[in-house]
Amino acid sequence: xxxxxxxxxxxxxxxxxxxxxxxxxxxxxxxxxxxxxxxxxxxxxxxxxxxxxxxxxxxxxxxxxxxxxxxxxxxxxxxxxxxxxxxxxxxxxxxxxxxxxxxxxxxxxxxxxxxxxxxxxxxxxxxxxxxxxxxxxxxxxxxxxxxxxxxxxxxxxxxxxxxxxxxxxxxxxxxxxxxxxxxxxxxxxxxxxxxxxxxxxxxxxxxxxxxxxxxxxxxxxxxxxxxxxxxxxxxxxxxxxxxxxxxxxxxxxxxxxxxxxxxxxxxxxxxxxxxxxxxxxxxxxxxxxxxxxxxxxxxxxxxxxxxxxxxxxxxxxxxxxxxxxxxxxxxxxxxxxxxxxxxx
Ligand code: SAH
Numbered sequence: 001x002x003x004x005x006x007x008x009x010x011x012x013x014x015x016x017x018x019x020x021x022x023x024x025x026x027x028x029x030x031x032x033x034x035x036x037x038x039x040x041x042x043x044x045x046x047x048x049x050x051x052x053x054x055x056x057x058x059x060x061x062x063x064x065x066x067x068x069x070x071x072x073x074x075x076x077x078x079x080x081x082x083x084x085x086x087x088x089x090x091x092x093x094x095x096x097x098x099x100x101x102x103x104x105x106x107x108x109x110x111x112x113x114x115x116x117x118x119x120x121x122x123x124x125x126x127x128x129x130x131x132x133x134x135x136x137x138x139x140x141x142x143x144x145x146x147x148x149x150x151x152x153x154x155x156x157x158x159x160x161x162x163x164x165x166x167x168x169x170x171x172x173x174x175x176x177x178x179x180x181x182x183x184x185x186x187x188x189x190x191x192x193x194x195x196x197x198x199x200x201x202x203x204x205x206x207x208x209x210x211x212x213x214x215x216x217x218x219x220x221x222x223x224x225x226x227x228x229x230x231x232x233x234x235x236x237x238x239x240x241x242x243x244x245x246x247x248x249x250x251x252x253x254x255x256x257x258x259x260x261x262x263x264x265x266x267x268x269x270x271x272x273x274x275x276x277x278x279x280x281x282x283x284x285x286x287x288x289x290x291x292x293x294x295x296x297x298x299x300x301x302x303x304x305x306x307x308x309x310x311x312x313x314x315x316x317x318x319x320x321x322x323x324x325x326x327x328x329x330x331x332x333x334x335x336x337x338x339x340x341x342x343x344x
Contacts, residue, residue: 029082030070038062153198158188175226184241186217195334208271218245225254276302286319296341302334
């Protein structure tokens, strides 16, 4: 990918709109999205246990609005984007495609309008003010400095490959996941991924057979192996994601089976299925899950927004999955289901 340039898009937005905008930009194929939210930074600094590193100059330098920056690959006149994005809150169902960079930027207003209409009360379009910067540059310094090793749950540490060996306060029972998510979703920084890893840590038993549906960067599949899963199958409809996930599995020296496709292509049954996709996709798959989870087995679904949790849980109950645990972070929810064991 070294021949590619990078386009940096900057948005001024509101706290409420920033999350939905960041989600859409990720879906549109952004390499990375960072959010600088002055209110959150001020609130963090105001906490009694916060380190007092911020002088007045720093506080004065904070932007007035939330500033969101997104990076996209650019090759010649084209940007690499995901076409399906913008049409709804569904993860991209297609590999990256090329789109003339100027045409993409010109279409942002319309895409935001669509997002605004679809997201209801969250006023994404009003939150958007302008594309401030559009410059091709080496994104690595800018973006990678935001990607620090992340501790997740009790034992996971997600380490960007360029920070290998730099984990501070390492513990003996740490489970390191070395990762370069590239264009795939799943760097560990998103709530939906973190919630899955946390639930997996509490649920997965050594020796389990695990299916990771919508593997993205492979983060959950690798996490499952590190927790002692005997066999892991990782599936994604996006061939690019499968390629990235394979590379990440190799970096982590774990053996995972990969498949490009959907749940339909999976024949086996599993002790645990994890699927971090979104409400629309997951609810459509609910009866298919039944044929993939062993009786008494578990299913973790993540990527469910607060507004949809109740409906999702009741749809799943109709299909024979009892919700045994629900966790959340910001607006995102993850649910742990158990499949009824009718034989006992
Ligand atoms: N598991 C990773 C990535 C989640 S992003 C994590 O938790 O961070 C969701 C992934 O699901 C994307 O890579 C997308 O390509 C894939 N996906 C979307 N719909 C799918 C479907 N119907 N079947 C399989 N994969 C799907």
